[in-house]
Amino acid sequence: MGIYGQDWASYQPAQPNTAGLSFAFVKITEGMTYTNPEWQSQRDTARAAGLVVGYYHYPDMTHAPETEADHFLSLAQPPPGEMLCLDWEGYDATNSAVPHATQLAYKEAFLRHLKAAAPHQPVGLYCNLDYWQNIDTTGFFQDFLWIATSGLPAGQPGISAGWLFHQYSSNGVDQDYCHLGSTAELRSWALGFQPTQTPTPQPTGPAWPGEYLSVRTPMLHDGNVQTWQQRMRDRGWAITVDGWYGPDSASICRQFQQDSTAHGWPLAVDGVVGPDTWRATWQRPVS
Missing domain, CATH: 3.20.20.80 (Glycosidases)
Structure with missing residues (x-):
């Protein structure tokens, strides 16, 4: 030896x-x-x-x-x-x-x-x-x-x-x-003398509220929509944080779902914030 x-x-x-x-x-x-x-x-x-x-x-x-x-x-x-x-x-x-x-x-x-x-x-x-x-x-x-x-x-x-x-x-x-x-x-x-690289923790976010956020009549308006919109705005998306889930929010949701799928977070591209899209909104690393 x-x-x-x-x-x-x-x-x-x-x-x-x-x-x-x-x-x-x-x-x-x-x-x-x-x-x-x-x-x-x-x-x-x-x-x-x-x-x-x-x-x-x-x-x-x-x-x-x-x-x-x-x-x-x-x-x-x-x-x-x-x-x-x-x-x-x-x-x-x-x-x-x-x-x-x-x-x-x-x-x-x-x-x-x-x-x-x-x-x-x-x-x-x-x-x-x-x-x-x-x-x-x-x-x-x-x-x-x-x-x-x-x-x-x-x-x-x-x-x-x-x-x-x-x-x-x-x-x-x-x-x-x-x-x-x-x-x-x-x-x-x-x-071994190099510093240990500690991964930056990703926010887990709030639990999915059990409500699908989607375009409907009458238009959905509540605090869950506002919470999701605020997180998307924090991620860099140009979205209005007003609690209304209309066509603009659905369009941004679809773009986010497409981008997530392209980066290894496969999501249904349907413009609906279900449990998977809600989780990705907080847990997917910001690119």
Whole structure:
């Protein structure tokens, strides 16, 4: 069980080989001044192959984390189902000189700010074992942890935290493992951060009054007619709300019945407001 992926930076080609992969993380930014020149082509290659796509940012922890998070997000602009990640490590001279407490504070602030700015995307943390064990003290990784323990078997990173991704090799190109069972399962998880679409409730309306509204002699005039006319007017029909059911009301009724039938609400086109037409008057969505 489990699926495999890679993470790409400018060291990799613009169109990496995607055979056997389910996901790919693409480096976009480093600090405030560097952008991976291949990232868009790498992203498009991953998308075209049906991979689940993630993006990561390598920090300059002498900067404000909020500023770097905003810069990263402004370029990534991920659609639903794509991931965002902080590559939290400091192997360069600038970051290695930053106190550990400052590095930890940067991580916490970056992740929280990025999540607030992109609440419907999975936001996670990448770090190596040294950072996880010796610099981190909170265990906070926002939505997912991507842990690097190269040299250990895929899926056996040697930590007890609830990781989702494991970078198990960096030979040539970084190789990654996800413990979910399929590409579809990972995509479903990533899409699960989108807000639930709640259908707009349609008004049920008053119960049919038991009276067929139709043209007759003498002309029908009562409150039921007026109630129906008002609802039709609310739906956008140019009808006079006077309580009289005459030829004009019958004509509009027939037009409504024809339109309803054409839109999947089959009604008898007879100009008579019976129980089915009455119900459709309130319950059929306004188009």
